[in-house]
Amino acid sequence: MQLLTEHLINGLAVGSIYALMALGLAMVYGILRILHVAHAGVYAIGAYVGLYTFQATDSFLVAIAVAMAACALVGVAIEKLVYYPLLKFPPYVPLIASIAIFLSIEELCRIVAGPYILGFPRRLALDSLTLGPVSLGGMQILVLLTSLVILLVLWFISDKTEVGLAMQATSQDMAMASAMGVDTKRIISITFALGSAVAAVAGVLVGIYYNQVYPTMGAVPAYKTLAIIVVGGLGSIPGAVLAALLLGLAEALLIGYAAIPLPRDALAFIAMIIVFMIRPQGLLGKKTR
Amino acid sequence: MSMPGEDLILRVEKMSRHFGGLKAVDNVSFHVRRGEILGLIGPNGAGKTTCFNVISGVYRPTSGQVFLDGSRIDGLPAHSIAARGVGRTFQIVRPFGGMTVLNNVMVGLGMPRYGSFIKSSPLFNNSKNRGQAMAFLNEVGLEGLADSPASILSLGNLRRLELARALALGPKLLLLDESFSGLSQEEVGRMMGLVRKIQERGFTILLIEHNMRVAMSLCERLVVLDHGGKLAEGTPDEVRSDEKVIEAYLGKGE
Numbered sequence: 001m002q003l004l005t006e007h008l009i010n011g012l013a014v015g016s017i018y019a020l021m022a023l024g025l026a027m028v029y030g031i032l033r034i035l036h037v038a039h040a041g042v043y044a045i046g047a048y049v050g051l052y053t054f055q056a057t058d059s060f061l062v063a064i065a066v067a068m069a070a071c072a073l074v075g076v077a078i079e080k081l082v083y084y085p086l087l088k089f090p091p092y093v094p095l096i097a098s099i100a101i102f103l104s105i106e107e108l109c110r111i112v113a114g115p116y117i118l119g120f121p122r123r124l125a126l127d128s129l130t131l132g133p134v135s136l137g138g139m140q141i142l143v144l145l146t147s148l149v150i151l152l153v154l155w156f157i158s159d160k161t162e163v164g165l166a167m168q169a170t171s172q173d174m175a176m177a178s179a180m181g182v183d184t185k186r187i188i189s190i191t192f193a194l195g196s197a198v199a200a201v202a203g204v205l206v207g208i209y210y211n212q213v214y215p216t217m218g219a220v221p222a223y224k225t226l227a228i229i230v231v232g233g234l235g236s237i238p239g240a241v242l243a244a245l246l247l248g249l250a251e252a253l254l255i256g257y258a259a260i261p262l263p264r265d266a267l268a269f270i271a272m273i274i275v276f277m278i279r280p281q282g283l284l285g286k287k288t289r
Numbered sequence: 290m291s292m293p294g295e296d297l298i299l300r301v302e303k304m305s306r307h308f309g310g311l312k313a314v315d316n317v318s319f320h321v322r323r324g325e326i327l328g329l330i331g332p333n334g335a336g337k338t339t340c341f342n343v344i345s346g347v348y349r350p351t352s353g354q355v356f357l358d359g360s361r362i363d364g365l366p367a368h369s370i371a372a373r374g375v376g377r378t379f380q381i382v383r384p385f386g387g388m389t390v391l392n393n394v395m396v397g398l399g400m401p402r403y404g405s406f407i408k409s410s411p412l413f414n415n416s417k418n419r420g421q422a423m424a425f426l427n428e429v430g431l432e433g434l435a436d437s438p439a440s441i442l443s444l445g446n447l448r449r450l451e452l453a454r455a456l457a458l459g460p461k462l463l464l465l466d467e468s469f470s471g472l473s474q475e476e477v478g479r480m481m482g483l484v485r486k487i488q489e490r491g492f493t494i495l496l497i498e499h500n501m502r503v504a505m506s507l508c509e510r511l512v513v514l515d516h517g518g519k520l521a522e523g524t525p526d527e528v529r530s531d532e533k534v535i536e537a538y539l540g541k542g543e
Contacts, residue, residue, distance in 0.1 A: 162399040163409040165388075169396045172385045178367035179345060179377055181400030181458055185366075190406055 005134050007257040008249065013140045013209070015248020016147035019241045020202035021221055022228040023154065024075075024195025026240035029229060030171040031191050033091060034083055037098040039199055040218030040225065041105030042078070046071045046200030047207040047217060048113055051120060064146070067204050068197035075196025076189050084188070102222060109215035117214040120207055143205050150201055151241065154194065158237070167191055171235070220265055227268040231275045233285020243283055247271065296323045297356075298462050298493045299344070304353035304363070306336075306343050313339040315517040316353070321462065326484070326494045328508035330501070330528075332537060335514040337497045338380060341464050344495075345377045346370035358461055372400055376455030377464035380497070382447040386440035390431060390450055393439050394422040397457030425453040429483060445476040452483070456492075463487070465496040469503050481507055505529070513537070 021043055028036040050067035057063065078101060086094045129136045158164040169177040170187045178184050206221075207213040228247060232239030247268055255264045262270075275282060299321040306314040314336040321327045329337050342348045344355055346367035355363040362370050371377075376397075385393050398418050402408040426432045429449040434442065442450060448468050455463055465484070469477050477500070484507060488494055498504040504511060505525040513521040513528055515537045521528055528534055 157410075160412050160414065161410050162402060162413040163406055165392065165396055165399060165413045166403050166409065168388060168392075169385050172387055173383050175347065175367070176379070176383045176385070177396070178347075179371055179379075180397045180454060181368050181371035181403065182396065183366075183368045183403050186404065 002134070004257060007252045009134070009136060009140055009144075010256065011249035011252025012245065013143040013147075013248070014251065015245035016144060016151075017202050017205050017209070018221075018225065018228060018248055019244035020147055020150060020198050020205070022225045022232070022240040022244045023151075023237060024199045025225050026229045026232065026235060026237045027158075027167075027191050027195045030235040030237065031167070031174075031188055032079075032083060032087065032094075033235075034094045035091075035098065035226060036083075037095070037222050037226070038078055038101035038105065039075075039195070040222030041102040042071050042074050042196045043199040043203040043206075043221060044109055044213075044215065044218040045074055045105060046196075046203030047213045048109060048203075050200065050204030051118060051207055051213050054120060060142075064201060064204055067200040071196040071200035071203075072193040075192040075199075079189060079192040084185070102218065106215050106218065113213075113215065115215060117212050119211045119213070139209055143209055146201060146205060150198055154198060157194070163187070163190060224265060224268045227272040229282075230272050231268075231282055233282025236282065236284045236286075239282055239284030243271075297321065298323050298358055299495065300354075300356040301340075301344070302354045302356070304340070304343060304355060305351045306339050306348055307351045312517045314343065314350075314514075317514065317517075317519045318353075319512045319519065319522060321493060321495050323493055324488070324491065325510065326488055326496065326508045328504040328511040329495065329497045329514065330499075330504050330511055331514035331520070334516075336517040337514055338466060339517075340514070341377065341466055341497065344370075345375055345464060368400075368403070371458055374459070374461035375464060376458040376460030376462070378448070378451035378455055378466055378468055380466040380470065382444065382451055384439035384442065384447055384450055386438070388439055389436050390426065390439050390442065391419070391422050391435040393450060394425050394453050394457045395419075397454050398422060400458060422457065425456050428456065428487075429453045444471050445473070445480075448472065448480065449483070452487070456487070461493065463492055463494045465494060467497055467499060469498060469500055477503060 025036055025039050028034060028039065046067040049070045050063040053066040054060065054063035082097050082101060083094050086097055128138050129141060158167055166177065166182045166187050169180065169182055170184045174184050228243045229240045232243035251264050251267050254260045254267065255262060297320045301320065302318050304314060304317050305312065317340065329340060331337055343350045346365055349364045354361055357373055357375060362373060385396065395413050395418055398421055399409055399413060423432060423435060426435055429452050431446060431449050431453060434446065439450060452468065469480055472480060481503060484494065508525065510523065511525055511528045512519060513534050520537055521531045521534050
């Protein structure tokens with residue numbers, strides 16, 4: 001029983017990190033209909049910037065903030081310099097460009113930081129919390145709390161504020177939104193900035209959780225998060241969050257707890273194939289006409 | 290009798306829009322006076338919607354100029370033309386289907402602030418916005434559907450919603466692109482009443498209309514386009530008896 005709860009909590013923590021990553025991807029897909037593979041590169045940059053900032057300042061909050069700011073800039077640069085000029089082409093053109101950016105970022109990380117696995121200093125060892133029979137690791141608390149706060153803030157911005165309303169309008173019908181006075185170019189940049197800042201948080205949290213930061217750390221998440229947004233329903237943000245949490249839990253329970261002899265990373269793709277077969281619009285996606 | 294150039298909301302001067310070899314709009318000039326309803330009519334493919342798209346900033350003109358209330362607007366992005374006071378509806382209705390009817394209207398209310406993340410960070414669903422949006426819905430008779438998703442509305446109601454959204458911009462000029470098409474006889478009558486009421490409130494309207502009966506009875510003046518060029522201009526009576534217009538619509542007699 002205790003083992004099961006620990007796996008559950010671990011699954012929730014991993015799932016919420018997936019959710020942070022998949023969110024940005026779902027937001028970008030929703031607004032530009034681009035599969036933003038390079039998002040995982042932005043996430044790796046976030047992990048590196050967070051690590052270096054943490055080494056310099058010894059503060060988790062400063063590390064997160066600097067990583068978010070840096071990634072927001074990187075995300076907006078990718079959007080302005082690459083995607084926006086390519087929007088008039090068929091969707092595979094920006095997709096290929098995105099893969100190229102992703103590979104370039106991996107190489108850039110390798111050149112700048114070296115091909116090693118870097119770790120967060122042990123100083124971040126956090127107290128654990130015991131609730132009855134359940135013991136929560138400090139890392140898990142950190143990951144769960146941070147993710148929860150970020151998810152709430154993002155939900156608030158996109159659901160309640162005027163800029164969020166403009167984001168919804170832009171993603172539903174860009175030309176119509178312009179006709180209603182929405183500066184859609186600006187809204188697209190804001191979307192990239194927000195999504196990329198959230199990816200930075202995911203990068204830092206993964207770096208801390210697994211104590212590993214390395215140039216190709218984005219490779220598996222790049223494809224896994226694509227599977228997540230497909231399972232959730234392309235473009236559906238609540239769907240992406242739900243699919244991410246379910247995947248985290250499924251990985252922990254099926255592979256970790258039940259010890260099914262499958263590679264952990266295969267689960268996302270099995271789920272994607274099943275979804276394609278029985279519910280192509282995804283968990284919370286709308287049927288396309 | 291107004292002097293030429295006096296109190297014109299919209300001035301279109303020698304406007305052309307070509308797509309490759311196709312002259313969708315070619316050297317067209319006309320103007321809209323403050324407070325009037327001007328109709329833009331013509332056979333299919335005459336260039337009416339392209340005219341709207343250039344005026345509202347979807348396309349830049351290939352040549353020529355467009356002035357709104359005296360200042361030049363051609364070539365500006367669509368959102369700044371909307372912000373300067375051009376509200377439009379589309380021939381094929383385009384609601385934000387995932388939003389409520391009320392939120393659809395609210396999108397237009399935030400328009401002065403969308404340039405900045407900080408300025409547009411307040412909550413949109415405040416009592417001031419709600420009150421304003423409800424007033425526009427009242428005006429078009431959709432107040433009872435305010436909280437329904439826009440995607441469930443009938444075509445007639447969607448056309449009303451488009452009107453309410455365009456009004457929310459507080460426009461100097463309303464562009465209505467075939468707001469009557471696809472409506473039943475009865476709905477057409479009610480929509481005509483609504484458009485007249487909006488004009489009486491002081492709005493200036495430029496509309497594209499296929500239904501001649503509607504265009505003739507609503508508009509004070511008509512501009513007739515054919516093959517991208519201006520064929521005729523005048524009161525409904527003048528246009529009705531114009532040889533060239535009759536020819537364009539009915540074909541040349543043998």
